[in-house]
Amino acid sequence: MTTPHVEATWSIAQLAEEFGLTHRTIRHYEELGLLSPERRGTVRVFHRRDRTRLELIVRGKRIGFPLEEIRTIIDMYDETPGESGQLVYLLDQIAARRAELEQRRADIDRTLAEMESMERRCRADLRRLQS
Template identity: 80%
Template sequence: MLPAMTSRAGAPPRTWSIAELADEFDVTHRTLRHYEQIGLLSPERRGTTRVFHRRDRTRLELILRGKRIGFDLEEIRRIIDMYDEQPGEEGQLRYLLEQVADRRAELERRRQDIDDSLAELATLERRCRADLRRLA
């Protein structure tokens, strides 16, 4: 086992329990266990207790950010794991920029679809109101 890293003034590094991370990020314990099960998080195990370190907390932040912008868990894993693999951070950032551009284009298409639907609804509403006035 590797010796524990220390933080400022020799104090042990900050760790979090599953309850602390779940509360901080407003996710369920089940969500964190799922992320662990699929390999996105790898907390230390002390018996049946999970001990999350800064790396896990940072990864959770990235997972949740990726989900907010619409990436699926496999895409999130690919992006996060690229940091530790070749071509490293530069490759990760280039790949992420491509994914962001693709996601942005998809959202712009959706926005246009929504705008078109709203315009159609407005036209239909005007016609219905006009027909009601004519019938009255």
């Protein structure tokens, strides 16, 4: 006799704990249509698809994508051209995000160098005034 396949499910509390999110954040993602858990009365039941989508949302947020961009990327998986189109688009978005971050890093490095130069001048001026 075979055992029926039981799909793994998660509660909002389990996903919140696993991903370090608040229940409110997960409900917000649901309100935006990024997640669509099954409803059993007042209880949300999250299936593997929701968990995977939440993982992608968290990953996308971590690298700086806005939620609308994350939605576009996630939704592409279910639409034509499917996963390959999704990956090409994602690679383009990663390249753009990387370019932005590299520019910000260059700006920060330039600012730090200016601060260092100003600090040296201030210290030299202070030594001169104190002697």
